[in-house]
Amino acid sequence: MNVVIVGVGLIGGSVALELKESGFATTITGIETDSENAAQALKLGLVDRLGTLEESIPKADLVVISTPVNIIEEMISPILSLAGPQTTVSDFGSTKESITSHISKHPKREQYVPAHPMAGTENSGPQAAIKNLFRGKTAVICDRDQSGKQHLQAVEKVLKLLGMRCLYMNSKEHDRHVAFVSHLSHISSFILANTVLDIERDTATIFDLASGGFESTVRLGKSSPEMWAPIFEQNKKNVLEALEAYIRHLEKFRNSLSKENTSETRSILSQANGIRRVLDSINKGKT
Amino acid sequence: MNVVIVGVGLIGGSVALELKESGFATTITGIETDSENAAQALKLGLVDRLGTLEESIPKADLVVISTPVNIIEEMISPILSLAGPQTTVSDFGSTKESITSHISKHPKREQYVPAHPMAGTENSGPQAAIKNLFRGKTAVICDRDQSGKQHLQAVEKVLKLLGMRCLYMNSKEHDRHVAFVSHLSHISSFILANTVLDIERDTATIFDLASGGFESTVRLGKSSPEMWAPIFEQNKKNVLEALEAYIRHLEKFRNSLSKENTSETRSILSQANGIRRVLDSINKGKT
Numbered sequence: 001m002n003v004v005i006v007g008v009g010l011i012g013g014s015v016a017l018e019l020k021e022s023g024f025a026t027t028i029t030g031i032e033t034d035s036e037n038a039a040q041a042l043k044l045g046l047v048d049r050l051g052t053l054e055e056s057i058p059k060a061d062l063v064v065i066s067t068p069v070n071i072i073e074e075m076i077s078p079i080l081s082l083a084g085p086q087t088t089v090s091d092f093g094s095t096k097e098s099i100t101s102h103i104s105k106h107p108k109r110e111q112y113v114p115a116h117p118m119a120g121t122e123n124s125g126p127q128a129a130i131k132n133l134f135r136g137k138t139a140v141i142c143d144r145d146q147s148g149k150q151h152l153q154a155v156e157k158v159l160k161l162l163g164m165r166c167l168y169m170n171s172k173e174h175d176r177h178v179a180f181v182s183h184l185s186h187i188s189s190f191i192l193a194n195t196v197l198d199i200e201r202d203t204a205t206i207f208d209l210a211s212g213g214f215e216s217t218v219r220l221g222k223s224s225p226e227m228w229a230p231i232f233e234q235n236k237k238n239v240l241e242a243l244e245a246y247i248r249h250l251e252k253f254r255n256s257l258s259k260e261n262t263s264e265t266r267s268i269l270s271q272a273n274g275i276r277r278v279l280d281s282i283n284k285g286k287t
Numbered sequence: 288m289n290v291v292i293v294g295v296g297l298i299g300g301s302v303a304l305e306l307k308e309s310g311f312a313t314t315i316t317g318i319e320t321d322s323e324n325a326a327q328a329l330k331l332g333l334v335d336r337l338g339t340l341e342e343s344i345p346k347a348d349l350v351v352i353s354t355p356v357n358i359i360e361e362m363i364s365p366i367l368s369l370a371g372p373q374t375t376v377s378d379f380g381s382t383k384e385s386i387t388s389h390i391s392k393h394p395k396r397e398q399y400v401p402a403h404p405m406a407g408t409e410n411s412g413p414q415a416a417i418k419n420l421f422r423g424k425t426a427v428i429c430d431r432d433q434s435g436k437q438h439l440q441a442v443e444k445v446l447k448l449l450g451m452r453c454l455y456m457n458s459k460e461h462d463r464h465v466a467f468v469s470h471l472s473h474i475s476s477f478i479l480a481n482t483v484l485d486i487e488r489d490t491a492t493i494f495d496l497a498s499g500g501f502e503s504t505v506r507l508g509k510s511s512p513e514m515w516a517p518i519f520e521q522n523k524k525n526v527l528e529a530l531e532a533y534i535r536h537l538e539k540f541r542n543s544l545s546k547e548n549t550s551e552t553r554s555i556l557s558q559a560n561g562i563r564r565v566l567d568s569i570n571k572g573k574t
Contacts, residue, residue, distance in 0.1 A: 180487055236545075246537070
């Protein structure tokens with residue numbers, strides 16, 4: 001398989017590592033506009049060669065686009081236009097509705113499979129690429145009935161090879177669910193980091209006191225703004241709804257605490273414990 | 288050393304494990320009002336025997352109170368009154384100002400050392416007790432000048448034996464710092480869990496999609512309401528200030544996203560990346 005990875009960062013680089021090692025890819029071409037990242041990806045052996053869209057896409061068997069979602073939105077149509085008759089094109093972005101709407105009428109629409117492998121770390125760039133990033137995690141494939149059978153199968157094969165479970169939903173459902181389950185988690189972490197940095201200007205104090213659960217909650221606050229700002233912007237409608245709901249819940253808790261309504265305060269915290277059931281099943285799934 | 292642990296849960300049980308194994312404690316007496324937890328603590332070998340306040344405290348060398356903070360507040364004065372002339376009394380609660388204010392004029396005040404070992408997990412009860420819970424973490428000792436030298440040294444010895452770094456501040460400073468660095472993290476997790484559980488009533492969807500960073504952010508949402516409600520209530524003034532600041536920061540981000548102010552959105556997320564410096568130093572400290 002002749003594989004082209006557009007955007008060789010954490011996600012693209014980690015995909016490249018696995019496709020190369022498994023023998024799925026015979027050649028991996030990296031397309032990367034950041035020249036430092038491009039050189040790094042080549043040096044780390046994530047890709048066999050660097051290329052351009054015009055020269056690489058037409059003869060590719062599989063193209064995976066793993067740039068920030070604003071770039072995916074810009075590039076998906078031109079890339080699909082360059083695709084050869086057998087080329088499968090997929091994007092691994094965290095939003096789907098806006099991206100798919102850009103090529104809903106594209107003559108090669110059936111060669112495109114929108115996918116979202118739900119995995120990542122708070123690190124970015126080709127040097128952050130790691131093996132087993134995707135193993136045991138979930139990938140969502142959107143709008144499967146609009147992709148041709150052979151293209152759908154090719155992407156499913158890649159996701160399974162990465163060790164992922166495939167889930168199917170439409171782009172609209174996808175964007176709404178991830179707003180609550182993924183995007184809101186990131187916002188709560190980013191903003192928690194800002195709130196604490198703002199008050200505790202002496203970061204030595206944060207360092208000294210951070211052993212009490214702070215680190216896990218705020219870890220996602222290290223994530224790349226270049227990646228996440230476009231995600232929040234493209235999924236604005238759903239993210240704003242999730243954020244409003246979060247603020248409302250926080251205000252309800254604040255009022256309960258402020259009015260010393262002990263039974264309500266406890267009841268709010270007890271409700272949250274419902275998440276234990278979900279997390280326990282996740283961890284059971286891991287073993 | 289004759290050690291008495293009042294409240295043998297996650298914290299008290301983990302302290303007991305280490306004091307026993309190191310030989311620091313010759314006998315450990317557990318005082319536990321929950322009969323199931325008491326039986327469990329004895330069965331797990333966390334304590335050598337169960338006792339009552341009246342019988343155990345007067346002849347103890349060291350008393351560690353590790354109940355929820357509302358119970359510490361109720362019990363600190365009667366326990367100190369029961370203390371023998373050489374008994375050192377310490378509490379390991381997460382709030383300090385309210386507790387210490389209850390015994391500021393107690394005739395045995397100098398036998399008391401208010402401490403806060405900043406360690407824990409989202410689990411609770413004697414079966415949650417583990418070894419090395421405290422290792423490498425920070426303990427805060429408050430108002431050190433109000434404790435007698437021998438009592439201060441006894442508590443420092445215990446905290447060092449647990450593997451902790453000791454830090455000193457007054458109760459007021461302590462409560463303000465932990466409101467931002469610890470209590471707010473817990474609230475953001477509890478409320479994030481509620482927000483997501485509220486919208487995603489089908490928990491199977493959360494389970495399926497939770498691989499994208501959700502788990503680490505929401506882990507603290509599993510914490511015990513019996514422990515945390517009294518902490519938030521006792522530290523109400525500071526917690527409300529932290530919560531207000533957090534809501535303001537969230538609203539600023541919401542407005543920026545809503546008005547499509549791309550440069551402000553990115554700048555907010557970039558500021559949050561400042562936390563990387565702090566977290567990286569913590570992890571460097573661990574190795």
